[in-house]
Amino acid sequence: MNDATGTYAAVDLGASSGRVVVGRLAAGRLSTTDVARFANEPVRVPAGGRSTLHWDVLALWRGALDGLRVAGREHGPVRSVGIDTWAVDHGLLDADGVLLGNPVHYRDERTIGVPSRLFAHLPESELYATTGVQLQPFNTVFQLGAAAGTAQLAAARRLLMLPDLLGSWLSGVEVTEMTNASTTALLDVTSRTWSARVLAALAAATGAEVAGLLAPLVEPGTVLGPLRPGFAAELGLAATELVAVGSHDTASAVAAVPMEPSRAAYISSGTWSLVGVELDAPVLTEASRAANFTNELGVDGTVRYLRNVAGLWLLSESMRTWVDEGRPQDLAELVAAAADVPSLACVIDVDDPALIPPGDMPARIAAAARRAGRRPPADPASTVRCILDSLALAYRRAVRQAAVLSDREISVVHVVGGGSRNGLLCRLTADATGLPVVAGPAECTAIGNLLVQAWAGGALVGGLPAIREVVVASSELTRWEPTGSEAAWDAAERTLWP
Numbered sequence: 001m002n003d004a005t006g007t008y009a010a011v012d013l014g015a016s017s018g019r020v021v022v023g024r025l026a027a028g029r030l031s032t033t034d035v036a037r038f039a040n041e042p043v044r045v046p047a048g049g050r051s052t053l054h055w056d057v058l059a060l061w062r063g064a065l066d067g068l069r070v071a072g073r074e075h076g077p078v079r080s081v082g083i084d085t086w087a088v089d090h091g092l093l094d095a096d097g098v099l100l101g102n103p104v105h106y107r108d109e110r111t112i113g114v115p116s117r118l119f120a121h122l123p124e125s126e127l128y129a130t131t132g133v134q135l136q137p138f139n140t141v142f143q144l145g146a147a148a149g150t151a152q153l154a155a156a157r158r159l160l161m162l163p164d165l166l167g168s169w170l171s172g173v174e175v176t177e178m179t180n181a182s183t184t185a186l187l188d189v190t191s192r193t194w195s196a197r198v199l200a201a202l203a204a205a206t207g208a209e210v211a212g213l214l215a216p217l218v219e220p221g222t223v224l225g226p227l228r229p230g231f232a233a234e235l236g237l238a239a240t241e242l243v244a245v246g247s248h249d250t251a252s253a254v255a256a257v258p259m260e261p262s263r264a265a266y267i268s269s270g271t272w273s274l275v276g277v278e279l280d281a282p283v284l285t286e287a288s289r290a291a292n293f294t295n296e297l298g299v300d301g302t303v304r305y306l307r308n309v310a311g312l313w314l315l316s317e318s319m320r321t322w323v324d325e326g327r328p329q330d331l332a333e334l335v336a337a338a339a340d341v342p343s344l345a346c347v348i349d350v351d352d353p354a355l356i357p358p359g360d361m362p363a364r365i366a367a368a369a370r371r372a373g374r375r376p377p378a379d380p381a382s383t384v385r386c387i388l389d390s391l392a393l394a395y396r397r398a399v400r401q402a403a404v405l406s407d408r409e410i411s412v413v414h415v416v417g418g419g420s421r422n423g424l425l426c427r428l429t430a431d432a433t434g435l436p437v438v439a440g441p442a443e444c445t446a447i448g449n450l451l452v453q454a455w456a457g458g459a460l461v462g463g464l465p466a467i468r469e470v471v472v473a474s475s476e477l478t479r480w481e482p483t484g485s486e487a488a489w490d491a492a493e494r495t496l497w498p
Contacts, residue, residue: 006079006459009035009071009240010449011064011166013085014249015271016040016316018060020067021443022075023450025459030450030474032443035075036067042105048150053105053358055089061166065235072236079457081170081227081237082245082449083163084252086271087183087296088140091165092156092213100152103162106138107357114145114206122201125289130198132189132282132295133182134308137353140184141202148208159213163247170231171242173224176215179251179304182297186214189282189295189303193217220246220299221456245452246299250274250306252448253416255299255464256441258472263411265399267429268444269419271313273391275398276306277406288405299452300463305406307398310350312419314387317361322380329380337381338388339424344492346374346386350394372496392428393492399433413437416444420478430480432489437480447471 005026012019020036040060044051064083071078092100104110115137118127124135133139140161147153160168161180168174181187181194186202188195199211218224222244232238246252253268261278268274282295282303296304315331322329348368355364362383366376369386377383395413403410413435419425420439430437441447451460451467460466 006454006457007075007077008450008453009068009078009081010245010446010453011067011081011083012249012446012449013040013060013064013083013162014445015086015313018063019446020064020071021446021450022071022078023447025451025454025470028470028473030447030470032446032450033075035070036063038063038066042107043102045102052110053108054102055105055162057091057099057102057162057165061169064166065231068235068237072240076236078237078240080223080241080243080453082243082453083167083170084245084247084249084445084449085162085166087180087248087250088136088138088143090140090143090159090161092152093158093160094155095157097158099165100155103165104143106143109357110146111137111142114142118142118145118201118205121205122198125286127185127198128289129284130188130195131185132284133185134292134294136308141186141198144208144210145202145206148206153208153210156213158215159210160215161247164215167224167242167244171224171227173242174215175218175224175244177244177247178217178219179246179248179297179299181217182295183248189284189297192297218244220244220251221452223456243453243456245449248296249445251296251298251304252446252452253444254278254304254448255452255467256444256448256471257414257416258438258441258468258475258477259412259414263409264414265402265410265412266414266416267395267419268417269311269415269425270417271311271316273309273311273395273419274304274306275309275395275402276304277402277408277410279303279305279406283406285405291401291405293402293405299448299467302464305402307401309391309394309398310355311391314350314355314361314365314391315384317358318365318380318383318387321360321362334380334384335422335424338385341382341385344389344488346377346382347390347393347492347496348372348374348386349496350387350390388422388425388428389492391425392432393489393496395429396432396489397493397497399435410435415439416441418442426478426480430482431484434482434486436482438477439480440477441471441475447474
């Protein structure tokens with residue numbers, strides 16, 4: 001690493017909100033400033049006899065531009081911009097490069113029945129052996145199968161993942177960044193190329209011919225070139241380049257985990273919880289597939305071997321429900337009250353498919369508790385405690401499975417993202433796993449985005465070790481030691497997963 005200075009801008013879009021963050025690297029430390037925050041609110045639109053849940057991508061684009069304008073005019077000169085979003089969702093462009101409708105939200109139910117159709121042509125075990133991707137009903141391959149026969153897919157000339165779509169509008173360059181491509185179940189995870197076998201099976205099973213729509217693949221840390229001249233002048237970013245960062249937000253987040261990867265597990269705790277370890281090569285065994293672990297590609301040639309676990313979506317959707325019912329809750333007060341609720345009084349399987357769609361989350365949690373033979377939570381504080389206990393229990397299971405399946409000995413768990421600010425969740429995670437938990441940084445996704453840009457531009461030398469050295473120097477971390485007996489957690493786990 002050298003001591004070069006530089007200013008960078010990260011467009012960081014999450015499933016409920018977006019933001020633009022400016023980072024300045026100087027003397028081995030990164031300082032960050034949020035210059036814009038904006039809501040990300042999906043929209044239901046009736047079409048074709050059903051109601052489809054869409055992302056309002058133009059609102060996200062406007063929010064990104066507004067933030068970049070502030071970055072360019074008030075914090076410049078900005079060396080580069082990087083964009084990260086959630087995974088699997090995409091936009092389709094016509095022959096003129098025009099977006100063919102707002103991208104569909106991964107929580108939409110249009111993929112029901114598609115996986116079984118694909119598996120009739122390519123067995124699930126073979127799909128996993130090729131792509132290494134955890135089976136989720138919203139994987140891109142199933143979304144495309146659901147779109148087969150539609151006028152939109154027939155008119156499409158190009159498919160771009162959401163961060164690459166926004167990047168193409170900003171720069172004119174059409175690519176697919178590797179970390180996001182690895183979540184689609186269309187990529188051969190070993191060769192790091194689009195899989196002709198999967199694409200052929202998809203076409204045979206559903207009629208969705210998409211091989212010609214896929215953009216060239218690029219690795220994170222690739223400098224894609226300057227911004228479009230018109231945008232560059234308008235935004236005050238005349239000398240700014242676009243960099244392909246870890247465009248899957250979890251890839252950027254894991255890049256900023258301040259860990260020694262050979263003995264650590266990580267939990268990127270946000271809307272979703274991504275629980276796993278960092279490896280040099282994928283794990284494509286049948287045991288790995290049966291445990292529903294995924295092999296997503298990471299920064300600097302790594303593999304993010306992880307399990308997708310439900311996350312703080314359960315809490316945020318509960319809070320939204322209580323607001324809709326006319327009884328809004330203060331989150332800090334609720335978490336404090338939840339700390340006084342008896343431990344493990346009610347736990348549920350947080351990966352119950354019934355908890356995926358938007359809706360009355362407290363009612364769904366109560367129903368899941370009844371299915372598990374537990375007394376449902378009686379009030380908001382008990383519901384929050386149920387959520388946090390259940391998340392910690394799911395983390396325990398995933399961390400232990402990751403260790404066995406990857407043949408790793410884990411001595412510490414790093415929690416990053418919004419969940420690292422939840423002291424009760426971190427304490428429960430330490431107790432459940434029986435391992436110390438190091439919490440922070442909370443803003444790991446933006447930090448990873450910014451530092452990959454610095455690496456791409458030459459201000460950091462040494463890849464991930466250099467990036468993590470800056471993270472440690474720039475962050476305040478909190479350590480939680482496990483307390484009490486693991487016997488109660490053992491018993492609770494057996495009730496859900498005998």
